[in-house]
Amino acid sequence: xxxxxxxxxxxxxxxxxxxxxxxxxxxxxxxxxxxxxxxxxxxxxxxxxxxxxxxxxxxxxxxxxxxxxxxxxxxxxxxxxxxxxxxxxxxxxxxxxxxxxxxxxxxxxxxxxxxxxxxxxxxxxxxxxxxxxxxxxxxxxxxxxxxxxxxxxxxxxxxxxxxxxxxxxxxxxxxxxxxxxxxxxxxxxxxxxxxxxxxxxxxxxxxxxxxxxxxxxxxxxxxxxxxxxxxxxxxxxxxxxxxxxxxxxxxxxxxxxxxxxxxxxxxxxxxxxxxxxxxxxxxxxxxxxxxxxxxxxxxxxxxxxxxxxxxxxxxxxxxxxxxxxxxxxxxxxxxxxxxxxxxxxxxxxxxxxxxxxxxxxxxxxxxxxxxxxxxxxxxxxxxxxx
Numbered sequence: 001x002x003x004x005x006x007x008x009x010x011x012x013x014x015x016x017x018x019x020x021x022x023x024x025x026x027x028x029x030x031x032x033x034x035x036x037x038x039x040x041x042x043x044x045x046x047x048x049x050x051x052x053x054x055x056x057x058x059x060x061x062x063x064x065x066x067x068x069x070x071x072x073x074x075x076x077x078x079x080x081x082x083x084x085x086x087x088x089x090x091x092x093x094x095x096x097x098x099x100x101x102x103x104x105x106x107x108x109x110x111x112x113x114x115x116x117x118x119x120x121x122x123x124x125x126x127x128x129x130x131x132x133x134x135x136x137x138x139x140x141x142x143x144x145x146x147x148x149x150x151x152x153x154x155x156x157x158x159x160x161x162x163x164x165x166x167x168x169x170x171x172x173x174x175x176x177x178x179x180x181x182x183x184x185x186x187x188x189x190x191x192x193x194x195x196x197x198x199x200x201x202x203x204x205x206x207x208x209x210x211x212x213x214x215x216x217x218x219x220x221x222x223x224x225x226x227x228x229x230x231x232x233x234x235x236x237x238x239x240x241x242x243x244x245x246x247x248x249x250x251x252x253x254x255x256x257x258x259x260x261x262x263x264x265x266x267x268x269x270x271x272x273x274x275x276x277x278x279x280x281x282x283x284x285x286x287x288x289x290x291x292x293x294x295x296x297x298x299x300x301x302x303x304x305x306x307x308x309x310x311x312x313x314x315x316x317x318x319x320x321x322x323x324x325x326x327x328x329x330x331x332x333x334x335x336x337x338x339x340x341x342x343x344x345x346x347x348x349x350x351x352x353x354x355x356x357x358x359x360x361x362x363x364x365x366x367x368x369x370x371x372x373x374x375x376x377x378x379x380x381x382x383x384x385x386x
Contacts, residue, residue: 003025003054003118003120004023004025004054004386006054006070006118007023007054007055007056007070007116007117007118008021008023008056010056010068010070010116010118011056011057011058011068011114011116012056014066014068014076014114014116015058015060015066015068015114015116017058017060017114020058021056021057021058021114022056022057022058022140022143022144022385023054023055023056023385023386024054024055024056024057024136024139024140024143024383024384024385024386025052025053025054025055025136025383025384025386026052026053026055026132026133026135026136026139026178026382026383027048027049027050027051027052027132027178027181027380027381027382027383028048028049028051028052028121028127028128028129028132028178029046029047029048029049029127029128029131029132029173029174029177029178029181030046030047030049030127030208030210030336030343030345030377031044031045031046031173031177031336031337032045032046032047032186032283032299032336032345033045033276033279033280033283033298033299033302033334034046034276034277034279034280034283034302035276035302035306035310035312035334035335035336035337035339036227036231036272036273036276036306036310036312036338036339037173037191037248037273037276037277037280038170038171038172038173038189038191039169039170039171039191039228039231040191040231040246040247040248040273040277041191041192041245041246041247041248041249042190042191042192042246042247042248042273042276042277042280043188043189043190043191043248043277043280043281043284044173044177044187044188044189044191044280045186045187045188045189045199045280045283045284046173046174046176046177046186046187046189047177047181047185047186047187047201047379047380048177048178048181048182048379048380048381048382049127049210049377049378049379049380050377050378050379050380051120051121051127051375051377052119052120052121052132052136052380053117053118053119053121053129053132053133053136054117054118054119054386055115055116055117055118055136055137055140056115056116057113057114057115057116057140057144058113058114058144059111059112059113059144059145060111060112060113060114061112062112063080063081063082063110063111063112064078064079064080064081064112065077065078065079065080065081065084065097065100065112065113065115066078066112066113066114066115067093067096067097067115067116067117068114068115068116068117069092069093069116069117069118070116070117070118071117071118071119072091072092075090075091075092075093077090077093077097079097081100081104081110081111081112081113082110084097084098084100084101084104085101086098086165086166092133094165094166095130095133095134095137095161095166096115096133096134096136096137098134098161098162098165098166099134099137099138099141099157099158099161100113100137100141101161101165102157102160102161102165103138103141103142103147103149103157106149106153106157107145107147107149109145109147111144111145113140113141113144115137115140117133117136119132119133122212122343122373127210127337127342127343128174128177128178128337130162130166130168130174131158131162131170131174131175131178132178132383134158134161134162134175135154135155135158135175135178135179135382135383136383138154138157138158138383139154139179139383139384139385142154143385151179151180151382152179152194154179155172155175155176155179155180156172156175158175158179159171159172159175162175168224168225169224169225169228170224171191172191172194173189173191176189176194176196177189177382178382178383179382179383180196180382181379181380181381181382181383182198182379182381182382183379183380183381184200184201184202184378184379185198185199185200185201185379186198186199186201186284186287186379187199188280188284192245192246192248192249199284199287199288200287200288201287201379202287202290203292203347205349205350206292206331206347206348206349206350207347207348207352207353207376208345208346208347208376208377208378208379209345209346209347209348209353209356209374209375209376209377210336210343210344210345210374210375210377211320211324211343211344211345211346211360211372211373211374211375212342212343212372212373212374212375213316213317213320213341213342213343213344213364213368213370213372214370214371214372214373215314215316215317215341215342215368215370216341217338217339217340217341217342223312223340224338224340227269227310227312230265230266230269231247231269231270231273233266234247234262234266234267234269234270235247235250235270237258237261237262237266238250238254238255238258238261238262238270240261241258241261242254242258247270247273247274248273248274248277250270250274251274252271252274252275252278255267255270255271255274268308268309268310268311269309269310271305271309272305272306272309272310275305275309276302276305276306279298279301279302279305282294282298283295283298283299286298292331292347293331295331295332295347296330296331296332296347297331297332298332299331299332299333299334299345299347300325300332300333300334302334303321303322303325303333303334303335306334306335306339310339312335312338312339312340313335313339314339314340314341315367315368316341316364316368316370317335317339317341317342317344319363319364319367319368320333320344320360320364320372321333321334321335321344321346323359323360323363323364324344324346324356324360327348327356327359327360329348329349329350329352329355329356330346330347330348330349330356331347331348331349332346332347333345333346333347353374353376356374357374360372360374361374
């Protein structure tokens, strides 16, 4: 398996530990459809992918948490396990630190740990590298310390870390998809109840392509929190005329009936959320019926709503998605992730990857002055020990 030997050698070099280490892998995730729905209590349809982060780890007796990354070799963290407070100078290391702090507090068990990371997941691209490393750290600690914490509790703990420790008001979808991923399956997840089911993702004769725009976005610095606040404001105003637990439980006819009570911005945010929730249900059903043509059409509609109603796409993502949609062998294309940069996904027919990469890449370079990276991905199992 690519990456496992490298991370093992890197761990031994940095930690000085030559035996007893264990190997883990955590996937990235891509959301097939259902964007900006998780924190609005609706349905999402993500899957784990075969790109992610590898780690080698071992318990130590020093009481120190020693973190290393081959992707960021100049940044090293070695701190006492009693002091795991957020430190902006620690950069990416705050994610595993926050998870360990919460696990130690939850379990009442503390230990020294050496962990070395190495990933092939583009950082900041919208494939959820933050949730990936959070879930990876949680599973490592749970396994090595023999805590036997249920996966759902680890998922919730990692979301709590992101919300309260990192300061990003994210929903639960990313951590859930990465923790509960299943090979060749997508997850239809109700973010309000956490009920979920698997749908076979049979795309034989087709390819799922991820396009990294290389337009970097920093989630905590984006307008993600602003969009969430706009949705909460819309729900609050609508609840003066009805009783809705979340925005996804409002139907489109009620939204139209009461739209005059919302600002124009609130109306469009709510319209995206409500219609995207319906598209997600339809998309899951389309995959179950192996109707990839309809699935692709729903992907296209999703992108247009994210562009026009939710306003989270931007020139780069629009150029990639809309260029792809015009190609006769592309069933559908849309931005994925929080937006404001990051990635686009496309479902394409046959052996057209090279042509797709060349033609879309050239137009994107001309229009945006950036070079995009293209990945053909498979659907992976969730975080676990190798």
